[in-house]
Amino acid sequence: MSLIKIALAGEGGQGVQSVAEILAEAAYNENKQTIYIPNFGLEQRGGVSIAFIQVSDKRIGAPKFSKADVVVALSERAIGRTAGYSDMNTLFVYDSGFMVKPEELPREAKKIIGIPAVDTANRQLHPKVFNIIIMGTVIGLTNVVSFEAAKEALESKLAYKFEKNPDLRELNFKALAIGKEMAEQSLKEGVGSNA
Amino acid sequence: MGMIAPAIPKSWYLPSKPHKFCPGCGHGIVLKALGETIDELGIQDQVVFGCDIGCSLLSWNFFACDSTQTHHGRTTPVMVGIKRSRPELITIGYMGDGGGYSIGSQHLLNSAVRNEKVTLILVNNTNYGMTGGQMAPTTLPGQKTETSPFGRDVDLTGYPTRGPEFIAELTPDSAYVARATVSKYKQLRRFLRNALRNQMEGNGFSFVEVLSTCPTNWRTNAQQTWHFLEEEMEQYFPIGEIKTPFGKGDK
Amino acid sequence: MPKIFEANKKAFITGNEAVAWAALAAGAEIMFGYPITPQNEVMHYWTRLAPEYGKGFLQTEDELSAGFTVCGAVQSGKKAFTATAGPGNVLMQEPFGMAEAMRLPLFAVIQQRGGPSSGTVVYSQQEVTLTTFGGNGEGHRIVYSTATHQEIFDYTIKGFNAAWKYRFPTFLLGDGYQAKMREPLEMYNPEERGIEMVKTYPLVGLEGKIGEDREPQHLCNIYSLEEELYEVVMKFAAEHEAISPELVEYEEKECEDAEIIILSHGVVSRAADDAVKILRAQGIKAGYFRPITLRPFPQKQLREAINRRPARKLLIAESAYGQLDRLTKQEIYGETVAIENLFMPGVGIIDYDIINKVKSIL
Numbered sequence: 001m002s003l004i005k006i007a008l009a010g011e012g013g014q015g016v017q018s019v020a021e022i023l024a025e026a027a028y029n030e031n032k033q034t035i036y037i038p039n040f041g042l043e044q045r046g047g048v049s050i051a052f053i054q055v056s057d058k059r060i061g062a063p064k065f066s067k068a069d070v071v072v073a074l075s076e077r078a079i080g081r082t083a084g085y086s087d088m089n090t091l092f093v094y095d096s097g098f099m100v101k102p103e104e105l106p107r108e109a110k111k112i113i114g115i116p117a118v119d120t121a122n123r124q125l126h127p128k129v130f131n132i133i134i135m136g137t138v139i140g141l142t143n144v145v146s147f148e149a150a151k152e153a154l155e156s157k158l159a160y161k162f163e164k165n166p167d168l169r170e171l172n173f174k175a176l177a178i179g180k181e182m183a184e185q186s187l188k189e190g191v192g193s194n195a
Numbered sequence: 196m197g198m199i200a201p202a203i204p205k206s207w208y209l210p211s212k213p214h215k216f217c218p219g220c221g222h223g224i225v226l227k228a229l230g231e232t233i234d235e236l237g238i239q240d241q242v243v244f245g246c247d248i249g250c251s252l253l254s255w256n257f258f259a260c261d262s263t264q265t266h267h268g269r270t271t272p273v274m275v276g277i278k279r280s281r282p283e284l285i286t287i288g289y290m291g292d293g294g295g296y297s298i299g300s301q302h303l304l305n306s307a308v309r310n311e312k313v314t315l316i317l318v319n320n321t322n323y324g325m326t327g328g329q330m331a332p333t334t335l336p337g338q339k340t341e342t343s344p345f346g347r348d349v350d351l352t353g354y355p356t357r358g359p360e361f362i363a364e365l366t367p368d369s370a371y372v373a374r375a376t377v378s379k380y381k382q383l384r385r386f387l388r389n390a391l392r393n394q395m396e397g398n399g400f401s402f403v404e405v406l407s408t409c410p411t412n413w414r415t416n417a418q419q420t421w422h423f424l425e426e427e428m429e430q431y432f433p434i435g436e437i438k439t440p441f442g443k444g445d446k
Numbered sequence: 447m448p449k450i451f452e453a454n455k456k457a458f459i460t461g462n463e464a465v466a467w468a469a470l471a472a473g474a475e476i477m478f479g480y481p482i483t484p485q486n487e488v489m490h491y492w493t494r495l496a497p498e499y500g501k502g503f504l505q506t507e508d509e510l511s512a513g514f515t516v517c518g519a520v521q522s523g524k525k526a527f528t529a530t531a532g533p534g535n536v537l538m539q540e541p542f543g544m545a546e547a548m549r550l551p552l553f554a555v556i557q558q559r560g561g562p563s564s565g566t567v568v569y570s571q572q573e574v575t576l577t578t579f580g581g582n583g584e585g586h587r588i589v590y591s592t593a594t595h596q597e598i599f600d601y602t603i604k605g606f607n608a609a610w611k612y613r614f615p616t617f618l619l620g621d622g623y624q625a626k627m628r629e630p631l632e633m634y635n636p637e638e639r640g641i642e643m644v645k646t647y648p649l650v651g652l653e654g655k656i657g658e659d660r661e662p663q664h665l666c667n668i669y670s671l672e673e674e675l676y677e678v679v680m681k682f683a684a685e686h687e688a689i690s691p692e693l694v695e696y697e698e699k700e701c702e703d704a705e706i707i708i709l710s711h712g713v714v715s716r717a718a719d720d721a722v723k724i725l726r727a728q729g730i731k732a733g734y735f736r737p738i739t740l741r742p743f744p745q746k747q748l749r750e751a752i753n754r755r756p757a758r759k760l761l762i763a764e765s766a767y768g769q770l771d772r773l774t775k776q777e778i779y780g781e782t783v784a785i786e787n788l789f790m791p792g793v794g795i796i797d798y799d800i801i802n803k804v805k806s807i808l
Binding site for chain 3: 239240241243245248252255258260261262263264265266269271272273274275276279281284301302304305306
């Protein structure tokens with residue numbers, strides 16, 4: 001596997017860093033070289049939070065990057081904040097429910113993908129697993145980690161919650177699968193970068 | 196009958212005597228009282244003595260005890276670092292009013308709040324002696340110094356710091372806080388003994404301010420010096436034990 | 447010392463956590479610290495490990511106090527340390543100066559953040575000058591600049607040893623990226639790798655009865671005569687110089703036939719390493735040189751690297767506006783190689799930035 005660079009961005013409290021941490025943990029558990037760096041700003045809460053993840057079979061150089069293979073914007077504000085990480089090789093993902101002005105979307109992208117993650121979470125699952133859908137989407141787009149590794153990492157991260165409420169396990173795994181499916185579907189649909 | 200030589204405390208370091216304080220300076224009295232107290236308590240080998248910068252630094256080799264010099268105002272944290280690392284040692288921080296109440300005030304205040312098990316002795320002579328007699332936090336209203344040549348104007352520079360009073364407010368009951376004066380030697384000895392005892396018993400923070408003399412910078416003769424100490428300073432800064440775990444306290 | 451790790455324990459953790467584990471592995475006994483981003487988690491992890499291993503911690507009132515409590519603790523013979531960044535590093539220059547003057551085995555971790563002033567809480571390489579030459583002294587210090595979590599672990603252990611062996615204040619110079627990012631590393635008990643931990647000893651609070659078994663210790667830090675101070679400083683300078691050959695560490699790659707050598711330190715050297723590989727693949731003869739010790743500086747080795755071919759150009763890349771550049775120029779004074787720079791104060795540098803720069807100047 002060659003180097004995969006992922007930027008996840010959203011509002012503080014959306015679980016961006018948690019998702020990034022679980023993904024990075026899963027990659028590490030698969031014996032891949034992994035770097036995860038949170039963009040930590042002044043705000044403890046509020047403000048756009050970005051996570052930078054790099055996964056590779058080989059040693060990884062600089063901890064940050066300027067252009068990502070996949071950018072996921074989990075909020076409307078995060079779109080503008082992360083557009084700069086996108087170039088002609090980037091899959092740029094955002095929630096199709098966002099009100100987005102076309103000029104806010106990145107000028108360059110391999111593909112701009114709208115995913116109905118919020119809507120799917122609200123209607124079919126639970127609003128709280130919105131970020132797990134996103135995690136599934138990242139896996140579906142990049143195969144950065146195997147689905148099994150992702151499940152295991154989720155299990156170990158959320159074990160204490162699953163213990164209290166076993167239904168949560170099913171809910172999270174389902175969200176992960178739906179996210180992955182939606183991503184794979186979107187790649188097949190061949191929506192162009194002018195979407 | 197011949198002259199009786201004054202008794203020299205066993206814990207004094209003789210090669211550094213005679214000491215280098217100015218004639219009439221109160222430091223020698225405080226350090227003699229401290230030396231006698233160390234002897235009395237039999238703690239010479241456990242003491243780590245730390246001195247600030249300012250006139251107090253001249254005490255760096257005063258005692259035959261392990262001693263260290265620090266920086267302006269930083270004796271308190273150095274003593275805290277030693278005590279936190281080696282609680283069996285008895286740490287004595289020695290500083291002036293500038294070091295304790297001004298440049299090192301955050302250390303004094305916070306170590307009092309944390310009830311650090313150290314003993315701090317602060318010599319108050321109402322000015323910065325070593326740097327040439329500038330105004331200190333303890334300079335009395337109207338008192339002339341090199342940086343208050345027309346007398347301390349309280350409207351511009353506030354009132355003198357009453358250190359033991361504020362430290363008493365910050366510390367729990369296990370702390371020991373007192374103000375002594377070099378004019379009352381036996382009482383000074385008693386306060387120093389209590390301050391060290393309090394540390395040795397592991398009770399808490401121990402602080403003694405000692406009112407002292409500085410004829411060089413006050414530009415006073417012997418009589419004027421003593422007058423200023425007893426009639427001005429001791430009136431403004433009340434003498435006594437403000438907080439003590441040992442009974443009622445000596446007012 | 448009790449065993450802390452199973453043999454060669456692999457971990458995927460942040461750099462700050464690696465510092466805490468490494469300090470534990472090195473036998474550190476007490477930490478003094480004050481909150482400042484991005485080093486906070488060193489304290490967070492240490493305070494969680496401390497009770498289990500019987501270690502001490504004190505959160506002081508400020509960085510002055512954190513530095514001076516460490517000075518006191520090491521004087522009493524305990525392996526003590528602190529960690530800080532940015533304005534905290536500025537305040538700590540005062541206690542670091544005391545450690546320099548009194549030759550105290552102080553160890554501190556610096557996680558550089560953006561400057562000047564409060565700057566950012568994120569990242570920079572702008573504390574090079576401060577950490578190597580801060581204070582009103584002569585920079586008689588040992589400074590290791592790390593690039594990976596493995597190095598953070600290795601050089602924390604090494605740093606404690608250097609401090610206690612040579613008694614110059616010793617620093618691990620990291621940065622916000624290294625502090626906050628997670629990366630794999632292998633942790634170990636130093637003894638199991640054959641690393642002998644230097645024994646600590648007290649400078650005050652010694653054993654024995656004063657006057658019978660020993661003389662009292664009087665540690666001096668202020669002198670009456672300028673000649674006295676001169677002698678002390680000259681002695682320290684000579685000692686610092688004398689130990690430099692055994693202390694200096696560096697990395698050199700592909701300099702034998704290099705037309706251009708990229709000089710960088712710390713985390714930027716990762717990008718430089720990649721850049722050199724890519725440039726080589728494109729037929730550009732680039733080399734890589736990285737001082738690991740910024741103080742003492744591997745000046746002899748850098749001069750040799752420059753003069754192999756000799757190189758036509760030296761490109762100094764750093765996340766600062768010329769701090770490594772100044773340090774390098776004073777160290778290799780007299781070399782005629784053309785020095786170019788890529789200064790990106792307070793932001794990360796990636797291979798792409800270096801490659802572009804190289805192409806623009808070759």
